[in-house]
Amino acid sequence: MSQAVVSVNAVVLLPVLAPAVGAAVVLVADVAAQHLRRAHYVVALVSLVVGALATFAGLGVAAGDARQTLCLSGGVQCMYSADAVASALQLAALLAAAVTLLLSWPDDKKESSGATAVIVSLVLAATAGATAVAGARDLGSWLVALELATLPTVALVALRGARSAISGAVALLTTALVSFGLLALAAALWFTATTSGFLTPAAALTVVADPSRRPILVLAVVLVVAGIGFKLSLVPFHAWTPEAYDGAPLPIAAFLAGVSKIAALAALLVVIRAVAPLGAPVLTSVALVAAASMTLGNVMALRQDGVVRLLAWSTVAQAGWVVLPLATVSAAAVNASSAYLLAYVLATLLAFAVVAALVQTRGTARARELAGYSGLFRDHPVLAAALGLALLSLAGLPPGVLGLVAKVAALRPVVASELWLLAVVAAVNAVLGVAVYLRWLRAVLASPDAPPDAAPDGAAPVAARAVRAHPATLVAVGFAAVALVLTSLSPQLVLGLLGF
Amino acid sequence: MVILLIAALAVPALTGTALIVGGRDSSTSSEGNANLVALAASIATAALVVATVIARPVMDRPWLPALGVKWQFSVDGISAPLLLLTAALGIAVVVHARSYPPHGGSSTTFYGCLQLVEFGALATFLSRDAVVFFLSFEVVLIPMWMLISRYGDSHDLAARSDASGRFVLYTVLGSTLMLVGILTLVQASGTANLDDLAKAHGAGLERPTQIIIAALLLVGLGIKIPLWPLHTWLPPAHTIAPTAGSVLLAAVLLKMGTYGVVRLVIAPLPIGFGALAPVFGALGVVGILWGGLACLVENDLKRLIAYSSVAHMGFVVLGLSSGTTVGLQAALFANVAHGVVSALLFFLVGGLKERWGSADLATARAALREVSPRLGLAAVVGFAASLGLPGLVGFWGEFLAMYAAWSPAPDRPQGLMRVLAVVAVTGTAVAAGYSLRVLRLIWSGDRTSPAHADAHGGEWSVLAVLVAAVLVLGVAPGLVLNTTIKDVASITAEVSR
8 A cells, every 4th residue: 555645635625626626517518518508607606605615624724724735745745735814815716706707697688609608617717726826835836826817817808809808808818928927937946046846934944044045036036026916917017907807898807806816916925925934125026016006006096987997997006005014024914915805805896796787777888987877876775885885995984994904904014014105105095095986986976967968868767777787796796795794894704714 | 881882882873874874765754754863863872972971881892803903992081071072062963954954965864974973973082992093083084075075065066076075085194194103003012002002101112213103193183183284174174064064073073183182192102292292382373373364364154164163273282282281171171162162153154154145254244133133142152252252161271271381391392382372372362353353244233134034943952052051161161171180180190200
């Protein structure tokens, strides 16, 4: 009886395996029965829920402990390790993917595009990549999982076929390739510096013995920050974001803003946590990138008149907040960064879900333009309240307490490390952010005094009211809204997930 | 007894949320219903606040263990007068709105916002955890923004959105800087409990650290107070806001700034505040003169009262910067006094603006003395208190603040503080000038046209109660001073060490 070289525990891997198996099942089912549409979505949702339930085992583990598998014989080094933070990010990715699927649920009244199975399986594959990268602890699976999380999104953006979609997809693809190149180089440098294929503190600490290898490791980390900066939409690697968001179908834009960002941060955290014991000075580059992202993202978001582009630039600004705590070296910084990401993803998904519901009820033209939102509070009070909560959460103002607590958590490590300049830049950006989101909220609350096209459009409001949003979209809105309300009442629900 | 405290916060919070989320019907019947609900809620809140102030319960529950944030609420002598003021004005704005229903949106949302502002203010004054203090500070922003941007002066939409936006952005900048300061303070001293911070009186914090933290906090809170030159958001906000919004803004929200200075700066950072106090006091005195001079030429009555607020808060700042028990007492009394007087004046002017159609002083109006003696009485008492007439509530705070500045704490530069005191005295002369100017324009004379109705019902009862408060607290300032003295003395005892 010889022991296997690598031990595999499928239960531990379930958060990754469930969406991957789901993707395979969907493709096989599509071959067997070509006209299935809703069944694909049901399969996908079930696999996502199974994966989400499986993460709970990892959420409960004590600090410093983790659920590991794919261990080399001897069990010292494992290629997969999910602690509380990784499990929380996996859970968020799986739930965000579920919301995305609900938003793209097929409408019986419309003709099928014929690509349902492809869309569903691509979403599941990218989600599997996101959950895998959170647990990956070796260079190979880390790189592959990160690309698995990225490449399907290119296809998802392009599938709509419109001109803007193609240009968005091209921007995304170019970015993905550059980013992959940087990351591959970073992986090679990491191996050179540490002579280890593992992304662990133990591996990073080997450079302490040989100071001449330290610059190589620093360069590797800088390249990782740059490569992942593309995926997180950090300035100066952000340029693809507005184009891809605007060109993609709305649910896919939500996917890019949610699952893709979780995957990117999870990948970054794997490396950051590995080098944390070194007290790496490279992290000052994170500070610069964070400050630039916040400022540029907010300033550009202030100038947008389309809501999807506004959300895209808001992503750039929020990405700055996400990496802000990582400018310091501490366990609290990793937790704060993850907490901020979860708050951002939840609020952004809710905003996207409301926009999707409004596209169905008020038409694309009105729902995608800021000006089209006037009178929303009067016409659709519940949707307006949900949108208001999402925007205030992104702005970090009560009643969006979750967003505010996330900002407090993100600022804490910065202040503790006495990075005054960065703290003041962040404070100014909190103000700019409020201006961005209140601009939208003001439109929501405004009463349409004199609609310019009132006369010819006289019958439209009646007809518009008759159109109801798709139930699946409303479920997505409801799910995200309830989650945001609960976590705003008790932000500890989010902080606790991360084993804070 | 903790249940009283929780209920005092929960009633306005839940009522406010329910009114905003629940009702949107803008028919007249729902108008009355919303008012009744809000009235019942604010009376219940006031009763609970009074009970809380008497029973002095202490609440201490974990909330965010990850960040070390706790639900710590309690009452002491410093916060008690402000809590009572907030609760009383919470009723007053609802009663006054019976005479002047809101326009510009649904009345349920209007009353909901009022309740949420009251909730935020009460939570700010009750909280003993620095981070919860910050969160409560932020709670009032969005409701107040909605009050200004939706229910404000309907003449000029662009001005409305400008005023409300300016209010929010200035305040958020202030509170975020304050947050940075709070986090640094908590990090450096290892506790977020305001009482522990006060007891430690800066032990273990180096002088440079104290100065940095105090500077961050003073700039942040200075925007809220508002301290010259950070006051530029206040006049437009007051000019545009509906009466209830102006009253809550002047009488309650501005107090959160000075209250924060006492809690977060003076008590925990005596050395840092001592170093910055001369600058702080000088800016306050500039505000006294600046506000007063602006009032001499300002022709919009609401804007004029806003500028007078800048001047009055300057006296509070001067008292705070003196570093003595008398100075702190003066500041806390002037806080309450300004709360009562500015509420009276904004209620009065809000009513006049409705009657006149504008608040422009250049237009000839019927003299209040001739056509509406009740409004005339309120105007005389209000502006007399505003100029600091002895025997009225405005006198004590300003007199004591100047006295404290003349004989400041030993570590303050005495010469400079005396100069500040002298300049502040000229500020009171300016205050007399503008108050009498306004009274001459609106109260005296013998014009009787265009005639307007006198105050009655809800409006008159609110004005009468506030007039009575101006007189009672003016004759018996000990009602407030005796409440605060014990806790103030404990702070200054630490400071003067």
